Amino acid sequence: MGHLEIPPEIGQVRDTLWAAGRPAYPVGGCVRDQLLGRTPGDYDMTTAARPEEVMALFRRTVPTGLKHGTVTVLTGIGPVEVTTFRREGGYSDSRHPDAVAFDATLEEDLARRDFTVNAMALDRDGTVVDPFGGQADLAVGRIRCVGDPEERFSEDALRMLRAVRFAAQLGFRMEPGLVRAVGRLAPRAAALSAERVRTELEKTICSPRPGGAEALFYLGLLERYGPGPVRPLEGLGRLPAEPLARWAGLCGALDRDPEPFLTALRLEGRIVRACGGGFRIWRAGLPEHPADWRRALADQGTEAVRAAVWMAFTAGEDRRDELERTIAQGGCRSVKDLPVTGGELAALGWNGPAIGAVQRRLLDHVLERPEDARRDHLLALLERWKKEERTK
Ligand code: ATP
């Protein structure tokens, strides 16, 4: 079957291991991606060498996961994760269930991998080692477990979310038996850490087929986080493929305040705030007039307003141009942007909390009339306000 080329730097890592008498093979995602004609994001290598041998053989290494037998080797084109052949979970030795069994073979190592399309290795002559029919599944676009799906999901519930994620990323279907197994074992996803669940959900909604993420909801894999029902997500594909945009799109497809859901997933504060604020802006109705847009940007921040616009967009209301035009026009968005300083206001006779109040009044004024945001103009305005205060 397919003959694949790998970058010379990766070839060198492999050849060094073989020269030391330790078989080594590029494996997993990089083989899958190359067979699909895509450039692999990173390279993983599986080897008979133990971690300490790998560390002794290369000059620049990082002991990233010694417990699991993983050493990162740094090369000219980036890091390569080199992992010793393993069996599933090391269960083979019931007395040391957490220990890695370092006497596994390549076949055993491939057998412990999640899906057939991820369970292929590349031999030195460029042929693909494919004991589970990964190439056939690539050809028909199918995500299928290596072995019995119920067994594999019982060993590691994260695989259920990974199945959905790879289906979305690759544009594949999940094999029916796999889907049935998720149907039965989905409650076990509740035991996974929020961070791991969130990472898979994020990769799924940031993929070229974010609609695939609907499966995470209807299969019950997110139940613990209480998202409620979700509307179709395919439209997220028209948003930028970056986290803030896609999370906002997802929140727009939920019919409740998304903050508890996002917080439960331990999403980073920046995105929680933008999506929470965005949801409130969107629910209250997007701004109508340019001054309202400017005021929203000043009050809520650019990211929350953007999030609101993306939410509206997923619901069929496209206000993106209006927002981007307003942002591009620039201007004052906070008292810090005003062309007169607090010190100058003090010199003009305001003091204490009155300074803050007059700054907010100035900001309010220039949000309404951005053409007034010039020093001379504002100083004249301040003179007038001062006079008014005196005559009161
Ligand atoms: P990506 O492009 O997202 O990096 P990948 O296939 O490289 O895709 P990784 O999460 O980097 O995915 O994992 C590397 C390989 O390790 C996978 O291809 C798979 O063979 C194996 N693997 C990773 N996670 C699991 C798991 N939970 N269960 C079984 N095998 C796994």
Ligand code: MG
């Ligand atoms: Mg990878």
